[in-house]
Amino acid sequence: MGVKAALPRYEFYFYNVVLCMAMLWAARWIFDVSSSNSNRKTFKTSVQSGWYYSGRKMDTADVEWMMWFSMFREHIIFALSGHVIFAKICTLLAPQYRSLVFMVYGMLAVFTSMGWAYVTLILSHCVLLYSISLVKLRWLCFVAGLTTLATFKMEPFISWQAGFVSGSFELRPLLFYGGCGFTIMRCLSFALENCERKDGNYSILELLKYNFYLPFFYFGPIMTFDKFYIQANNPNLTRKNGEMWNISIQALLNLGVIMIVAVILHFMYILTIPSDMKLLKHISDWALAGLAYLNLVYDWVKAAVMFGVINTVSRLDHLDPPKPPKCITMLYVFSETHFDRGINDFLCNYVYNYLGGKHDNVLDELIGSLCTFGITALWLGPSWVVFIWAFLNCFGLNFELWIAKFFTMEPFISIEVS
Numbered sequence: 001m002g003v004k005a006a007l008p009r010y011e012f013y014f015y016n017v018v019l020c021m022a023m024l025w026a027a028r029w030i031f032d033v034s035s036s037n038s039n040r041k042t043f044k045t046s047v048q049s050g051w052y053y054s055g056r057k058m059d060t061a062d063v064e065w066m067m068w069f070s071m072f073r074e075h076i077i078f079a080l081s082g083h084v085i086f087a088k089i090c091t092l093l094a095p096q097y098r099s100l101v102f103m104v105y106g107m108l109a110v111f112t113s114m115g116w117a118y119v120t121l122i123l124s125h126c127v128l129l130y131s132i133s134l135v136k137l138r139w140l141c142f143v144a145g146l147t148t149l150a151t152f153k154m155e156p157f158i159s160w161q162a163g164f165v166s167g168s169f170e171l172r173p174l175l176f177y178g179g180c181g182f183t184i185m186r187c188l189s190f191a192l193e194n195c196e197r198k199d200g201n202y203s204i205l206e207l208l209k210y211n212f213y214l215p216f217f218y219f220g221p222i223m224t225f226d227k228f229y230i231q232a233n234n235p236n237l238t239r240k241n242g243e244m245w246n247i248s249i250q251a252l253l254n255l256g257v258i259m260i261v262a263v264i265l266h267f268m269y270i271l272t273i274p275s276d277m278k279l280l281k282h283i284s285d286w287a288l289a290g291l292a293y294l295n296l297v298y299d300w301v302k303a304a305v306m307f308g309v310i311n312t313v314s315r316l317d318h319l320d321p322p323k324p325p326k327c328i329t330m331l332y333v334f335s336e337t338h339f340d341r342g343i344n345d346f347l348c349n350y351v352y353n354y355l356g357g358k359h360d361n362v363l364d365e366l367i368g369s370l371c372t373f374g375i376t377a378l379w380l381g382p383s384w385v386v387f388i389w390a391f392l393n394c395f396g397l398n399f400e401l402w403i404a405k406f407f408t409m410e411p412f413i414s415i416e417v418s
Helices: 002-036 063-071 073-093 095-114 114-135 138-150 157-162 172-196 204-211 227-233 243-267 285-316 341-356 362-380 382-404 412-417
Strands: 047-051 058-059
Touching: 047 114, 058 243, 058 362, 063 073, 063 114, 063 138, 063 285, 073 243, 095 172, 095 204, 095 227, 095 243, 114 138, 114 172, 114 204, 138 172, 138 362, 172 204, 172 227, 172 243, 172 341, 243 285, 341 362, 362 382
Parallel strands: none
Antiparallel strands: 047 058
16 A cells, blocks of 8 residues: 555655756757847847846736736835735734725725726625625526626727726726726625625625735635635634735745746746747647647746735735646646636536536536536637637536536446456
């Protein structure tokens, strides 16, 4: 038993060592390609000034990374640092009011960055869904929540609501849709939890505390209301042994990953090279495989860093947030292909597990997965690409159950037992 138990871990480490060696070998080829072709015409638009002292330009093809870690880095650090400072002062002086301080600081930060019209729009949606939650009908809360979410995903409702927020702040459109979308999902979580409460209702103040918690406000992750309510109002703020050490290590790991990505963008141009089809025809197979792998992992790294930074701040506030996404190269079943664990927890808690039961009945599983991926498609924004992605994932999730059921029949079950 000891040998069998150790074998998977041994294979896991062996796989990672081989993968690292292969990636280092491929990186050498990619570096040669980026160095010898830096003056190509296709490179001039996206490869721009970078580290002067190293003589290397930077791959700026990813607008999102450039926006977060170059143009608006100071804004993010300033807002989150202010939150940490105010939260720490309140925790020391009046811990019973810390959730209220989180709300006040969050509302002030949102008002400062987006203006009073945006805050009013958010509050109107909160009041609307809170009023509907008082009826305590799950189906009505779902209809109201998903209809409201659709108003931020479909025209002409998008343009009409976006018209309330004007200005030249470049980050404003991104913050608008991020804050509105996550607000609706949080309000829906609150409404569904209020339906489950047997004695009375949660107050609208609890909804505002939950929604305007700044680290989660614009870009999540979504922490369901039941978990946030318990943790934010927990009077016992003692930490476990080694918890601060783990938080510090996590913060340093996030910083290290940001630095590694910066080095890759300066020395390998993994985002610009694939856009030059003529160049791709002449590069080696090692370089092509390395580019494919790095681009596959790069999107996961962005999400892992964003959620990692947010989670570090929330853990300082004595919360236990959803974990960052699992590395995409370590996923091998459809049931684990969730990119955002906050959204995954939300859907599993309120839709997938609620409708799918124990996930051993084919019909219940089909209904639960169809509803889950239907809401996911609405969340991502209805389009043919999203519909195809949702269909393939929904089919794969059900296909796994069909195969499992098939092999429980004779003669396969007898063969397996023997």
